[in-house]
Amino acid sequence: MGRVDGKVVIITGALGGIGRADAALFAREGARLVLTDITEKGADDLLASLGTEAIFLRHDVSSEDDWARVVATAEERFGRLDALVNNAGMMVLGNLGDTSFADWRRVMSVNLDGVFLGCRAALPALERAGGGAIVNISSIAAMHGMPYVTAYCASKGGVRSLTKAVAVQCRQAKNNVRCNSVHPDGVKTPMVFKVATGQDSATREEIESITGSSDRFCEPEDIAAVVLFLVSDESRYVNGAEIMVDNAALVTGPA
Numbered sequence: 001m002g003r004v005d006g007k008v009v010i011i012t013g014a015l016g017g018i019g020r021a022d023a024a025l026f027a028r029e030g031a032r033l034v035l036t037d038i039t040e041k042g043a044d045d046l047l048a049s050l051g052t053e054a055i056f057l058r059h060d061v062s063s064e065d066d067w068a069r070v071v072a073t074a075e076e077r078f079g080r081l082d083a084l085v086n087n088a089g090m091m092v093l094g095n096l097g098d099t100s101f102a103d104w105r106r107v108m109s110v111n112l113d114g115v116f117l118g119c120r121a122a123l124p125a126l127e128r129a130g131g132g133a134i135v136n137i138s139s140i141a142a143m144h145g146m147p148y149v150t151a152y153c154a155s156k157g158g159v160r161s162l163t164k165a166v167a168v169q170c171r172q173a174k175n176n177v178r179c180n181s182v183h184p185d186g187v188k189t190p191m192v193f194k195v196a197t198g199q200d201s202a203t204r205e206e207i208e209s210i211t212g213s214s215d216r217f218c219e220p221e222d223i224a225a226v227v228l229f230l231v232s233d234e235s236r237y238v239n240g241a242e243i244m245v246d247n248a249a250l251v252t253g254p255a
């Protein structure tokens, strides 16, 4: 028996580093998956690798219409929705002075609007299923200022606060829905490679060439393990929590 046996879970940004690790772990633990991403490149290979009931949908998380279609498809295909992992995200480099308003809005639309739209679209479906879990991937950038990523910090801070507002609303509604956020430090994913080199995709070796042996970077699987816990019934009393996955970086301060 898997830890999320039979649960129907939407994972956004499923073709990225953390999304793929989530998909693989959730599949091993028995979930049925609705995997989404703005790109479709590599989706067939991912589905073929999973060995569980899973579908892939092209999905821009900043589109309200896309969200309605994704949630409706999940319920039509699997009869219910048990969890949403708001994982899709992006980063644009820039301090206050060199972040254009267009870049600010782009980061906000994906990282914060996307999570808002996802929570709002999924909540009625989770309630119809008798309860469920929302996991929002934030960052330690929500907890302290980081240089050169002004818009990203602000967007992830918004995700942290939004998570708590949704959690409180669900507690008051006694709807058995929980909403929690996860705050990684560095994770060895294509996002890190893209920020460092400007290139879109990367092998694990290429990513390692950027992160080296720094203890600021964990594996995508380290994040997936926490996300799995928050979706599973093991965390049934965990609501409105923020889980740092940072090897005490926040306690010691940035290196």
Ligand SMILES: NC(=O)c1ccc[n+]([C@@H]2O[C@H](COP(=O)([O-])OP(=O)(O)OC[C@H]3O[C@@H](n4cnc5c(N)ncnc54)[C@H](O)[C@@H]3O)[C@@H](O)[C@H]2O)c1
Pocket (backbone or CB within 6 Å): 012, 013, 014, 015, 016, 017, 018, 019, 036, 037, 038, 039, 059, 060, 061, 062, 087, 088, 089, 090, 110, 137, 138, 139, 140, 183, 184, 185, 186, 187, 188, 189, 190, 191, 192
């Ligand atoms: N990698 C890190 O160091 C790190 C640290 C803290 C938090 N995070 C967060 O983890 C999450 C996953 O990031 P990752 O590191 O796996 O990056 P990644 O770039 O490997 O994956 C992100 C995925 O999101 C998708 N995406 C981007 N815009 C989208 C949109 N508008 N609609 C739908 N999908 C979209 C991309 O296509 C990509 O597949 C993000 O929210 C990111 O901010 C990452």
